[in-house]
Amino acid sequence: MLKKKEIQVEDILLSLFARIEEVEERVKAYIFLDKEKILKEAKQERKKDLSFEIPVSVKDNICVENEPTRCASRILEGFKPPYDATVIKRLRQVGAILFGKTNMDEFAFGSSTETSAYQITRNPWNLEYVPGGSSGGSAAAVAADEAILALGSDTGGSIRQPAALCGIVGFKPTYGRVSRYGLIAFGSSLEQIGTLSKDVRDSALLLQVIAGFDEQDSTSSPLPVPDYLKYLEKGIKGFRIGIPEEYFISGLDKGVKERIEEAIKVFEGLGAKCTRVHLPHSKYALAVYYIIAPAEASSNLLRFDGVEYGLRKEEKDLFRMYEKTREEGFGKEAKRRIILGTYVLSKGYYEQYYSRAEKVRRLIIEDFRKVFEECDLLLAPTSPTPAWKIGEKIDNPLQMYLSDIFTIPANLAGIPAISVPCGFSEGLPVGLQILGRSFEEEKVLQAAYAYEQSTDWHRQRAKI
Numbered sequence: 067m068l069k070k071k072e073i074q075v076e077d078i079l080l081s082l083f084a085r086i087e088e089v090e091e092r093v094k095a096y097i098f099l100d101k102e103k104i105l106k107e108a109k110q111e112r113k114k115d116l117s118f119e120i121p122v123s124v125k126d127n128i129c130v131e132n133e134p135t136r137c138a139s140r141i142l143e144g145f146k147p148p149y150d151a152t153v154i155k156r157l158r159q160v161g162a163i164l165f166g167k168t169n170m171d172e173f174a175f176g177s178s179t180e181t182s183a184y185q186i187t188r189n190p191w192n193l194e195y196v197p198g199g200s201s202g203g204s205a206a207a208v209a210a211d212e213a214i215l216a217l218g219s220d221t222g223g224s225i226r227q228p229a230a231l232c233g234i235v236g237f238k239p240t241y242g243r244v245s246r247y248g249l250i251a252f253g254s255s256l257e258q259i260g261t262l263s264k265d266v267r268d269s270a271l272l273l274q275v276i277a278g279f280d281e282q283d284s285t286s287s288p289l290p291v292p293d294y295l296k297y298l299e300k301g302i303k304g305f306r307i308g309i310p311e312e313y314f315i316s317g318l319d320k321g322v323k324e325r326i327e328e329a330i331k332v333f334e335g336l337g338a339k340c341t342r343v344h345l346p347h348s349k350y351a352l353a354v355y356y357i358i359a360p361a362e363a364s365s366n367l368l369r370f371d372g373v374e375y376g377l378r379k380e381e382k383d384l385f386r387m388y389e390k391t392r393e394e395g396f397g398k399e400a401k402r403r404i405i406l407g408t409y410v411l412s413k414g415y416y417e418q419y420y421s422r423a424e425k426v427r428r429l430i431i432e433d434f435r436k437v438f439e440e441c442d443l444l445l446a447p448t449s450p451t452p453a454w455k456i457g458e459k460i461d462n463p464l465q466m467y468l469s470d471i472f473t474i475p476a477n478l479a480g481i482p483a484i485s486v487p488c489g490f491s492e493g494l495p496v497g498l499q500i501l502g503r504s505f506e507e508e509k510v511l512q513a514a515y516a517y518e519q520s521t522d523w524h525r526q527r528a529k530i
């Protein structure tokens with residue numbers, strides 16, 4: 067409609083505002099939204115290229131120039147980045163409207179969006195349930211029709227898992243596909259910015275804008291970015307698809323298991339050849355992740371000391387000031403990660419934990435390399451269970467960490483993976499995960515699209 071000039075971007079913005087007015091009080095997806103500024107920006111003469119004149123909501127750990135970017139933490143209170151992240155710059159270049167900052171687990175530590183220092187976001191399918199995390203605000207906003215598209219970050223599942231729990235599409239691209247410049251770092255060797263959307267095509271469109279080499283991120287890949295839309299309708303006839311046995315563990319929810327098995331049948335019906343495969347070291351993935359991720363986090367979070375960014379608690383001397391600022395600025399989970407990370411990196415334990423974890427990570431990467439010699443893609447559940455009740459796991463970090471068991475391996479290996487809606491378990495959405503070879507996003511999207519076209523799960527909306 068926008069292209070045909072039947073509507074203007076302002077109409078889209080106003081309809082989103084109206085929806086937000088209606089449901090946001092209950093969902094609590096946004097922690098910053100300046101309606102006037104958004105409208106003003108839309109009215110201003112923007113770039114000449116307006117090929118993507120769409121509002122995009124942004125997770126609170128991605129820098130937007132001169133707008134609060136706090137990682138949902140007290141320690142970044144008052145911080146306004148003096149620059150745009152590369153993904154934001156690219157969006158502005160094609161006419162996109164930056165639309166509010168979404169809630170998240172503090173510094174992206176978590177799987178439920180309950181560790182935010184500001185508010186608890188609720189799952190639009192049932193307001194007593196978590197939306198997943200850490201990109202829970204982005205996922206809930208899209209699922210509740212409070213956003214058209216959203217950006218998230220995925221260090222161990224933070225895009226795919228909330229997408230699954232909220233019944234939408236979430237895509238984590240290959241490590242290096244999208245620039246991390248301006249993404250406030252948590253686990254630098256694991257994370258990627260990615261997309262949350264209502265369907266696969268929308269994710270492909272958004273990825274097209276944000277993907278590609280950036281000289282400001284030394285880990286970004288110089289490989290050319292294919293035209294993703296061109297692949298969507300190619301179908302998946304003859305695709306070889308692996309079903310990793312290790313992903314069908316005993317704790318897997320019955321409804322989730324059934325939905326995934328039904329999805330596998332749909333893929334077979336579309337002409338794919340599905341076979342059981344093994345990823346023998348994936349049983350160590352969670353343990354490896356919870357050494358490497360906190361190690362990197364503890365180092366990345368050193369910079370928040372009251373001097374350069376955000377919160378500062380004045381004290382008699384410099385060290386007391388550091389202490390006080392960090393004591394008051396960080397929440398419980400952030401402190402837990404810093405302590406864990408510092409421990410595994412300390413002299414005497416470094417070899418035993420950190421360097422060993424890096425070795426096992428190599429074995430996990432090898433597992434994937436081997437199965438991808440025989441398969442084009444892998445299918446698995448995104449999360450072992452659907453959403454759980456708010457408060458249910460927050461005091462049991464190990465339980466919480468277990469919810470990432472199926473998403474973490476892709477981050478350790480750096481490969482692309484998408485979650486698409488594949489039905490419900492006791493009224494709550496279930497996500498199907500499709501994993502691919504490094505830099506073969508197009509194949510992942512192609513398969514996700516083919517599946518989506520033969521089901522209508524993505525069209526079901528939360529009644530809120």
Ligand code: GLN
Binds near residue numbers: 225
């Ligand atoms: N839930 C995982 C964690 O707590 C992953 C978070 C993420 O992907 N940012 O670390």
